[in-house]
Amino acid sequence: xxxxxxxxxxxxxxxxxxxxxxxxxxxxxxxxxxxxxxxxxxxxxxxxxxxxxxxxxxxxxxxxxxxxxxxxxxxxxxxxxxxxxxxxxxxxxxxxxxxxxxxxxxxxxxxxxxxxxxxxxxxxxxxxxxxxxxxxxxxxxxxxxxxxxxxxxxxxxxxxxxxxxxxxxxxxxxxxxxxxxxxxxxxxxxxxxxxxxxxxxxxxxxxxxxxxxxxxxxxxxxxxxxx
Amino acid sequence: xxxxxxxxxxxxxxxxxxxxxxxxxxxxxxxxxxxxxxxxxxxxxxxxxxxxxxxxxxxxxxxxxxxxxxxxxxxxxxxxxxxxxxxxxxxxxxxxxxxxxxxxxxxxxxxxxxxxxxxxxxxxxxxxxxxxxxxxxxxxxxxxxxxxxxxxxxxxxxxxxxxxxxxxxxxxxxxxxxxxxxxxxxxxxxxxxxxxxxxxxxxxxxxxxxxxxxxxxxxxxxxxxxx
Numbered sequence: 122x123x124x125x126x127x128x129x130x131x132x133x134x135x136x137x138x139x140x141x142x143x144x145x146x147x148x149x150x151x152x153x154x155x156x157x158x159x160x161x162x163x164x165x166x167x168x169x170x171x172x173x174x175x176x177x178x179x180x181x182x183x184x185x186x187x188x189x190x191x192x193x194x195x196x197x198x199x200x201x202x203x204x205x206x207x208x209x210x211x212x213x214x215x216x217x218x219x220x221x222x223x224x225x226x227x228x229x230x231x232x233x234x235x236x237x238x239x240x241x242x243x244x245x246x247x248x249x250x251x252x253x254x255x256x257x258x259x260x261x262x263x264x265x266x267x268x269x270x271x272x273x274x275x276x277x278x279x280x281x282x283x284x285x286x287x288x289x290x291x292x293x294x295x296x297x298x299x300x301x302x303x304x305x306x307x308x309x310x311x312x313x314x315x316x317x318x319x320x321x322x323x324x325x326x327x328x329x330x331x332x333x334x335x336x337x338x339x340x341x342x343x344x345x346x347x348x
Numbered sequence: 349x350x351x352x353x354x355x356x357x358x359x360x361x362x363x364x365x366x367x368x369x370x371x372x373x374x375x376x377x378x379x380x381x382x383x384x385x386x387x388x389x390x391x392x393x394x395x396x397x398x399x400x401x402x403x404x405x406x407x408x409x410x411x412x413x414x415x416x417x418x419x420x421x422x423x424x425x426x427x428x429x430x431x432x433x434x435x436x437x438x439x440x441x442x443x444x445x446x447x448x449x450x451x452x453x454x455x456x457x458x459x460x461x462x463x464x465x466x467x468x469x470x471x472x473x474x475x476x477x478x479x480x481x482x483x484x485x486x487x488x489x490x491x492x493x494x495x496x497x498x499x500x501x502x503x504x505x506x507x508x509x510x511x512x513x514x515x516x517x518x519x520x521x522x523x524x525x526x527x528x529x530x531x532x533x534x535x536x537x538x539x540x541x542x543x544x545x546x547x548x549x550x551x552x553x554x555x556x557x558x559x560x561x562x563x564x565x566x567x568x569x570x571x572x573x574x575x
Binding site: 134135137138139140141142143146147149151152153154155156157158159160161162163164165166167168185186187188189190191192193194195196197198200222224227230231234235236237238239240241244249257258269270272277278280282283284285286288290292293294295296297298299300301303304306307308309310311312316317318320321322323324325326327328329330331332333334335336337338339341343346348 | 361362364365366367368369370373374376378379380381382383384385386387388389390391392393394395412413414415416417418419420421422423424425427449451454457458461462463464465466467468471476484485496497499504505507509510511512513515517519520521522523524525526527528530531533534535536537538539543544545547548549550551552553554555556557558559560561562563564565566568570573575
């Protein structure tokens with residue numbers, strides 16, 4: 122405990138902080154730079170995105186750059202890497218307009234990560250990694266049966282970014298959530314559902330609740346809410 | 349432990365999962381819908397973004413929709429809400445082209461959340477909430493001194509989205525990270541730095557490492573890496 126106190130309080134907390142310039146970062150090897158920069162922006166809401174091709178072939182991939190865009194209308198975005206590197210999910214969404222996002226639990230994090238392997242187009246990643254595709258409500262893209270928090274989206278827009286990546290924006294159509302995880306005010310306590318976060322290219326974490334805060338107002342002390 | 353087993357294995361894991369349609373979600377009150385939809389997409393990499401206005405006035409706000417866009421060039425994006433709701437950060441970035449992103453630790457999560465109060469434009473949120481602005485390397489936007497993982501960005505592009513929000517893309521210029529948190533392959537173990545995630549509108553969490561996986565390949569068992 123003494124070590125922890127030394128590490129995390131007062132002056133010592135900054136003792137080993139190093140300044141990295143972009144010139145230095147650009148000089149690193151490709152994989153070192155990718156690990157560093159990919160970790161730097163913080164933990165990510167990792168999920169499995171499932172689609173089907175025009176021929177009905179299911180596809181499953183792990184994605185971590187997912188953003189909440191708005192609640193009314195309910196829009197969720199995610200980043201698809203350049204088409205050369207990650208062609209299948211984006212093409213299926215362009216072709217069908219439909220996909221599902223499925224949270225990942227520790228039970229199947231290894232299977233989720235295995236979907237990042239470059240399987241040939243004819244391979245159904247659900248079968249290759251041992252996860253279960255389930256179809257519901259007539260929605261044409263499957264959900265991941267093992268996932269406890271699932272949602273279905275219809276394509277709203279695809280925005281190409283300057284570095285060859287794409288922001289894919291979807292409108293929420295269906296959500297599947299444990300009703301006991303939904304608080305009285307609509308908040309979903311996802312740690313209870315074991316929803317994971319990822320970090321960098323390959324690391325998976327669970328979370329622990331610290332605090333909910335009340336709506337903040339100038340010149341008022343900040344209130345706390347219970348989980 | 350029996351309860352946990354019942355909850356998280358086999359059939360029972362799905363026992364209380366409820367189907368929510370978009371029609372039902374649209375019928376909810378504004379705040380219930382905002383809490384639900386904002387939580388649904390998962391945990392978020394919450395950080396403080398600092399800017400200065402043309403007159404040198406510092407501004408600080410908490411942002412959670414941050415995405416890694418690429419490592420070479422190193423690009424990080426974040427979502428700014430519509431200008432009516434959140435005008436200061438985006439205008440300062442348009443005016444100066446510069447901002448910093450600073451991870452949040454439990455020590456000052458309350459102060460970080462308090463920056464979400466609608467302070468008048470003339471208020472410096474650093475002073476209002478009790479955080480410390482520090483200037484480094486001649487970069488015109490300040491960093492949050494209390495933060496253990498800090499980065500500076502220059503504006504690359506601002507992309508308006510269909511719902512009135514903006515994707516702001518920045519190029520990495522400087523990073524400040526504890527050198528002992530950087531692994532041999534460049535990965536940054538951010539749980540050691542107590543970098544938090546947020547959920548929904550107002551909840552803050554810490555994380556715990558579960559597993560790093562090796563680069564996945566088809567037809568090979570997935571390897572594990574140590575943290």
